[in-house]
Amino acid sequence: MDSPQQAFAPSYWAFSFGVATLPTMAIRMLERGAEGPVQWLATGLFIAANVIIGLLIVGTVRKVIEGKLLPAPVAQVKQA
Numbered sequence: 023m024d025s026p027q028q029a030f031a032p033s034y035w036a037f038s039f040g041v042a043t044l045p046t047m048a049i050r051m052l053e054r055g056a057e058g059p060v061q062w063l064a065t066g067l068f069i070a071a072n073v074i075i076g077l078l079i080v081g082t083v084r085k086v087i088e089g090k091l092l093p094a095p096v097a098q099v100k101q102a
Contacts, residue, residue, distance in 0.1 A: 030081035030082075030084070030085060032082065032085070032091060034078055034081065035078055035082075037074075037078075038074075038075055038078055041070075041071045041074045041075060042071055042075065044067050044071065045064060045067035045068040045070075045071045048060055048063050048064035048067050048068075049064050049068065051064070052064050
């Protein structure tokens with residue numbers, strides 16, 4: 023059974039805060055002397071966060087170029 027693919031929406035930017043915060047906290051832990059797995063996790067999380075935010079940028083630019091980022095304006099009806 024094929025799963026339906028959901029189109030990109032500007033609301034996906036809501037995830038960017040959490041995506042950016044996770045590697046930032048891992049890096050801060052390293053600054054404070056943390057050792058062990060967090061050293062590898064910080065690097066991987068940093069790369070993953072940049073890829074995800076890059077995809078958000080690409081999706082947004084694509085929608086702008088297609089003219090589909092914002093809904094079409096609603097025609098106003100003049101009343102007599």
